[in-house]
Amino acid sequence: MTKVITKEDLLSWLRQLAEKYAIIAPVTSNGVTLYKSVGSSEIDKINLNFSKTELSPKNWFFPPSETLFTIVKDELPRIIPASVDREAILFGLRPCDAKGIALIDKAFLAEPADVFYQEKRDKTTLIGLACLSPCLECFCTSVGGGPADLTHLDILLTETAEGYITQATTEKGKQLLTGAPRQEKEIIPPVLPSLNLILAEGITELMPRVFNDAYWDRVADRCIHCNICAYVCPCCYCFDIRDYVSKGKIERVRSWESCQSPGFTRLAGGYDPRPTKGAHFRQRWYHKLLYFPPIFGDIKCTGCGRCVRSCPVNIDIREIITDVQRMKV
Amino acid sequence: MIEEIRNKAKELLETKTVDCVIGYEPATDNLTSRPVFIYEPSQVNRLIFDETCVHNLSKYLINRRYKPTGIVAKPCDTRGINLLLNEKQLRRENLFIIGVVCSGIRKVRFNQIENSMPTKCQYCSQHTPVIYDFLVGEPVTEAPTHNYSDITEIENMSPAQRKAFWSEHFDRCIRCYGCRQVCAGCYCYECFGDELDPLWVGIRIAPGENWVWNTVRAFHLSARCIACGECEHICPVNIPLMLVNRKLEKDTLHLFDFEPGIDTEIVPPFATYKKEDKLGTGE
Ligand code: SF4
Numbered sequence: 296m297t298k299v300i301t302k303e304d305l306l307s308w309l310r311q312l313a314e315k316y317a318i319i320a321p322v323t324s325n326g327v328t329l330y331k332s333v334g335s336s337e338i339d340k341i342n343l344n345f346s347k348t349e350l351s352p353k354n355w356f357f358p359p360s361e362t363l364f365t366i367v368k369d370e371l372p373r374i375i376p377a378s379v380d381r382e383a384i385l386f387g388l389r390p391c392d393a394k395g396i397a398l399i400d401k402a403f404l405a406e407p408a409d410v411f412y413q414e415k416r417d418k419t420t421l422i423g424l425a426c427l428s429p430c431l432e433c434f435c436t437s438v439g440g441g442p443a444d445l446t447h448l449d450i451l452l453t454e455t456a457e458g459y460i461t462q463a464t465t466e467k468g469k470q471l472l473t474g475a476p477r478q479e480k481e482i483i484p485p486v487l488p489s490l491n492l493i494l495a496e497g498i499t500e501l502m503p504r505v506f507n508d509a510y511w512d513r514v515a516d517r518c519i520h521c522n523i524c525a526y527v528c529p530c531c532y533c534f535d536i537r538d539y540v541s542k543g544k545i546e547r548v549r550s551w552e553s554c555q556s557p558g559f560t561r562l563a564g565g566y567d568p569r570p571t572k573g574a575h576f577r578q579r580w581y582h583k584l585l586y587f588p589p590i591f592g593d594i595k596c597t598g599c600g601r602c603v604r605s606c607p608v609n610i611d612i613r614e615i616i617t618d619v620q621r622m623k624v
Numbered sequence: 625m626i627e628e629i630r631n632k633a634k635e636l637l638e639t640k641t642v643d644c645v646i647g648y649e650p651a652t653d654n655l656t657s658r659p660v661f662i663y664e665p666s667q668v669n670r671l672i673f674d675e676t677c678v679h680n681l682s683k684y685l686i687n688r689r690y691k692p693t694g695i696v697a698k699p700c701d702t703r704g705i706n707l708l709l710n711e712k713q714l715r716r717e718n719l720f721i722i723g724v725v726c727s728g729i730r731k732v733r734f735n736q737i738e739n740s741m742p743t744k745c746q747y748c749s750q751h752t753p754v755i756y757d758f759l760v761g762e763p764v765t766e767a768p769t770h771n772y773s774d775i776t777e778i779e780n781m782s783p784a785q786r787k788a789f790w791s792e793h794f795d796r797c798i799r800c801y802g803c804r805q806v807c808a809g810c811y812c813y814e815c816f817g818d819e820l821d822p823l824w825v826g827i828r829i830a831p832g833e834n835w836v837w838n839t840v841r842a843f844h845l846s847a848r849c850i851a852c853g854e855c856e857h858i859c860p861v862n863i864p865l866m867l868v869n870r871k872l873e874k875d876t877l878h879l880f881d882f883e884p885g886i887d888t889e890i891v892p893p894f895a896t897y898k899k900e901d902k903l904g905t906g907e
């Protein structure tokens with residue numbers, strides 16, 4: 296016997312949870328599916344049949360822009376840190392996206408932790424949806440993930456004709472699930488899809504050997520340095536910080552940035568340590584495949600395929616990994 | 625068609641007329657296409673041309689302005705080349721343009737070809753390249769027509785409706801600046817969006833700043849946008865940028881009787897001053 300929740304019960308459970316929690320879930324409008332905050336009266340807007348959202352759920356913890364703190368001028372300057380008032384449920388995550396969050400955790404929660412990120416992270420429960428019809432560009436199984444991987448989730452739901460199979464993996468998840476209206480049913484679990492495989496194993500060892508290869512200049516020829524790959528990626532986390540100064544008030548604002556933007560490494564005086572198009576372009580792949588792994592134990596890619604899908608000029612990480620494997624010098 | 629392009633590219637590279645030909649090759653979905661830079665005559669068989677060749681390759685010429693370069697260009701893309709020549713960003717003698725007659729392409733995304741045409745083709749009446757050294761296909765002589773029904777629709781909205789319409793779209797902009805990076809007309813060494821002193825727009829990715837970005841970007845392209853539709857095509861959150869661009873195109877046409885990129889020589893309205901120029905859109 297397996298515990299399942301029917302679609303109707305799931306929605307009314309979410310409606311009920313929305314009274315207490317902020318619910319962030321996939322919603323489709325204007326032809327794009329994005330994670331949005333939905334109130335209890337908007338639960339029906341949640342798209343349960345989406346394939347993959349255009350932007351990743353990292354936006355919830357690491358938003359495009361956020362005020363880190365405000366300094367106001369009273370008698371003495373006072374620093375008011377931003378804070379999150381409500382606990383949240385991030386609903387409808389794909390397992391790869393949960394892994395994306397886990398990868399950002401490694402960098403942002405390592406000591407000293409990024410407190411702004413940590414606060415939102417601590418106050419959020421992750422409910423995932425297993426991927427039963429992955430997109431053609433997905434390759435999670437090649438980089439250690441899987442369509443029903445529950446490692447980085449609090450709860451995983453898997454759709455069947457009888458309802459959603461519920462699995463809780465953490466205390467937080469178990470606690471939340473106790474309130475869910477579930478039934479015991481005889482269920483045949485769905486067959487998980489198999490994905491196209493690429494050979495990613497050993498890539499980290501190969502990267503240093505091809506650093507100076509003309510390959511990077513050639514692929515960079517067509518890159519337009521648009522930031523799209525980094526902004527849609529569930530585990531890219533570069534940012535910029537500036538102060539917004541107005542009368543009696545200073546706001547410190549953090550916004551997304553990316554190694555692909557034109558002035559990313561341009562220093563005062565104009566010197567740029569990544570002066571060529573190829574060097575500029577190469578950074579993305581070296582950060583993901585060489586610099587991150589020895590520190591944090593994983594390559595910085597979940598196999599979600601978003602950059603593959605959204606890159607205007609078809610720079611395809613699967614092709615890059617495969618090409619480097621072939622170069623084997 | 626494709627044989628003609630490949631043979632010409634091969635000849636150009638073999639005779640060292642150019643040292644690179646920019647064209648299209650199949651993308652990794654085996655369905656659509658992507659830009660390719662061909663440096664060796666032996667590689668010309670990678671070149672393709674079909675209804676998925678959406679990219680405006682003229683942007684790439686800016687990086688190669690001092691190097692002899694061949695380029696495969698659709699009519700809208702050739703308007704981009706004219707724009708850059710007119711603005712003295714390229715040298716004509718360094719270019720070899722393989723123009724391709726085009727009656728419209730398809731709306732594409734990675735691994736997806738739709739049955740419809742992109743906005744740019746729906747309203748395009750320029751089917752023959754406006755500048756070329758070698759033409760592929762039969763030139764079409766058709767008097768260009770102008771249809772701005774989509775723009776009239778927006779103009780007929782009340783200011784409040786229009787504001788709501790654009791808020792809905794601009795609010796979700798993530799300021800990736802993809803619309804700028806892909807644009808042939810955006811080649812400033814330092815874009816106003818990146819400039820710190822003076823600070824035109826803050827880094828905050830939020831409605832106020834997004835409005836500034838999206839409107840000023842469009843204004844910088846008024847009487848310059850050549851309607852290749854690339855910004856709208858690549859926008860990761862599907863913002864209908866061509867509606868802003870085409871509004872400016874319509875106004876420029878009516879006020880100055882000018883269409884960007886059609887000709888290399890005509891001085892564009894914002895590069896000159898004439899006493900008889902009309903002022904404002906209200907006249
Ligand atoms: S999305 Fe593609 S073109 Fe844009 S910066 Fe990334 S790799 Fe380059």
Ligand code: SF4
Nearest residue numbers: 528596597599600602
């Ligand atoms: S596939 Fe691309 S977008 Fe997805 S995690 Fe890997 S690098 Fe990021």
Ligand code: SF4
Nearest residue numbers: 797798800801803859
């Ligand atoms: S491409 Fe779209 S999301 Fe990116 S900056 Fe332009 S309008 Fe905004």
Ligand code: SF4
Nearest residue numbers: 810812815816841844
């Ligand atoms: S938006 Fe304006 S300032 Fe920025 S690159 Fe384009 S033309 Fe230049």
